[in-house]
Amino acid sequence: MSHLSSTPFLSLAGAALLLVGLTACDSGAPPETSTGNLPPAPVPHEITLVAGCNSCHGINGVGNKPDVPFIAGQHATYLESAMRAYLIGDRQHKVMRAAVFDLEVSQRRQLAEHFAQLNSAWTSKANQTPRTSERDKKRDIRAGQVLSRPCAGCHGKDGNSNKEGVPSLAGLQPAYFIPALKSYLQGKRRGAAIMKNFKLSLSQRDIKQLAAFFAVQKRQRSPLGKHLNANDASDALAHRCLGCHGSNGNSTHPAIPSLAGQNATYLIKAMQKYRDKKRQNKMMVDAAQGLTDESIRRNAIYFATRTPITPANRNTMQNGTTRFNPMADGAQLAASCNGCHGDKGNSNTAGIPRLAGLPEDYLQIAITHYRDNKRQHAIMQLLTRYLSDTDTEKLALYYASQTPTRRTPASRIKKTGTGTKLANTCAGCHGKDGNSQKGDTPSLAGQDADYIVAALHAYKNDTRQHDAMKNAVLALDKKAMRALGNYYSRLTPKKSAVHVMEAPEILAQKCDRCHGKNGDKPDADKPRIAGQRQPYLIKALLAYRNKERQNSMMHNMVAELSLVEIEAIAAYYSGQTR
Missing domain, CATH: 1.10.760.10 (Cytochrome c-like domain)
Structure with a gap:
């Protein structure tokens, strides 16, 4: 590529606007400048024009902001047309419009050619799986393990209870565990006076860490005890519970506890308290009304003898892409509604x-x-x-x-x-x-x-x-x-028409017509989307669907797409390689 021309550049004020404006290009705050795959140092008269772009897109055109697109190696024709779209309002972005407002046509072309000639790999810290949250999670689990030592005397090692009437804590979801523990500490749940002793010793952070530890422990079936017999199990009442607590008592809802393998005597006492309105939960109180002690006992034995399992990850990865089965996902979510x-x-x-x-x-x-x-x-x-x-x-x-x-x-x-x-x-x-x-x-x-x-x-x-x-x-x-x-x-009900969601591989057949096979060989005026950042692709597709970006072809392509499909197609192309 030839060096940028010596055409008079922006006025000092205009240059300042470009530097400030482009810092928020497709984002809110400038990321750290990437240092990998650095291109040759620009000659002095290039620096003023590209410096503002570098603060978001990086000196190598990739940057580290997750919702800012990679632009290194994109066709110059596309980059130039994108800048013009921001200028005339076909793309709605106040900061980008301000950034390009004072640019001459020749200057937009120079910027486009500069980034088009970069050969930087489309990888960055922002594309990697965030490690901070994973480190925090592991730290909380380790801290929770230490905090759990006083709990072991009643609730058993790793939260698996062997004492009649004491619940197992292993495998309980944090969204259930945390409010339940707070209810005991605050005296709202009765019947475990010893729990009040921990009221002053457990901070909010301690409770969060305890929840993190017990959530990852594998639940074992709690022994029935001397006075209960597995042969007395009855599923006559189970249909009342399975709709919320999941198949065989294995809940898929974050705030509803699994009953499978739970201590039977504890389940009996808990259900009796709901029936007698000594525990305050309207849904459970309503469900328990009219139940006899015998029916509660048989129901508790039924769930205590079910095998506890860990819910399968909904987004299992297959061949590098996210499993796409929205109907099955919906059925799994509906398990908490069926009750x-x-x-x-x-x-x-x-x-x-x-x-x-x-x-x-x-x-x-x-x-x-x-x-x-x-x-x-x-x-x-x-x-x-x-x-x-x-x-x-x-x-x-x-x-x-x-x-x-x-x-x-x-x-x-x-x-x-x-x-x-x-x-x-x-x-x-x-x-x-x-x-x-x-x-x-x-x-x-x-x-x-x-x-x-x-x-x-x-x-x-x-x-x-x-x-x-x-x-x-x-x-x-x-x-x-x-x-x-x-x-x-x-009147007789009729089923309404539904939107049939298409898998990303099917949708991609339409996209590839302009963006090239797997999004890697686009027409000159279209962007390469193979390997592009997923958050940016989602944002761009939503902007087209909401007509915040003007392009009749793209409007037709995305008008009927659901958010599920948009996220799936973004994940699909983000996972493609050059």
Whole structure:
């Protein structure tokens, strides 16, 4: 490449703006400048123009900021067009626009040619797996092991209890262990007075470290003891528990404990306390009401004799790529929901909504609103608290794909003309037959009548926020709400259309047309994406999907992609090599 021309450079003020502006190129703060694969030192008149870029993209065009793209070796035509896009607003980025605002056309070309000629490898500290968090985790486990020594006398070595009535701590999830331990220390859980002795000796950090240690210990089945017999195990009540506590009592939810292999006498005492309302957990108190001591005993033996297992990693790696099976992931997530919402989302409990077959977009909205406290429901907030945006998409996909059934036979529901008349005002959004054609609006056909009534009350009382629904229910009294609930519960539900998520290998066939095979041989005006940083690729694809970047072809490519697919395709190309 020829040296940068001697065309008059920026004014001193303009140069200063470039230096300051480019420091935040596609990020918030400048990273450390990389020292590997250094290119030849630039001649003096190049330094002013490229120095601002180096602070983010590195002197070798790779830098160390995870959401800032590698630009070394990209086609000059592409780099020049990208700078122009920031200038004219086709790419929305205030700092980048300010950085290129005063550049002449020739200067943008010079910058593009400078970085295009760099041959730096697309690797950096930012591309490696972060080690700090792993080191912190190991440190917490070691510290927790030391702190656990006083616990061993009751809870057993490594947290596996051999004492009747004392729970095993091995394998308990931190999100459950930490609040449970705090409840004992604060006296909110009774029956273990000795636990109060540790109230002043355990700091918040100590509790976190204890949780880290016990979480990685392998649980062994606790002995039943002298007064219990494995032959008395009964799964008659297990269906009430498996929906939350997982298959055979092996929970997949971060805040719900596994019951498999747990100390049977402890399980008996715990369930009796929930039944007698001496432990405060509404979901568990409701589940335990009416249970006899004998049924509790048999249920406890059943779970105590199950084999404890470690939940499989959802993102197992195969051939260097992330396993892509959003439906299976959704089914696994749904295991924590089935206890209330029924097998495959078909609820058999009055007041609990059917999820099967509901519109996918609506399910995502509803789950997100519970997670973000926009819908007030303590149990739902607990269960959704740990869901990521991609978890929410997978869960919505799973339930939307299930075949809905009507819980109550139409012949058993009182038929009223009032409900039919009232439903005429609902049909515009929820469908004439109660089956919505709008992705963000739920179907009501075949839905539980008690749930519909409760939802209408929630909209009227502002515990659910929705302006259109608020206006729709203002004039409804209890009788009208019941008539609507009964009317819709009689109708036949239909499954909504779902978005079929495609594997990254399939999506890549379309991308490779412009970006080259495996994203490595792009057209001159397209970027190389093989080996590009995953966070940057996700950010760029979302910007195209949200039309924050203007490119009609890219808009068409990503318009219907879910976040699950975007993250998968970004991971796919990030893992490709040159």
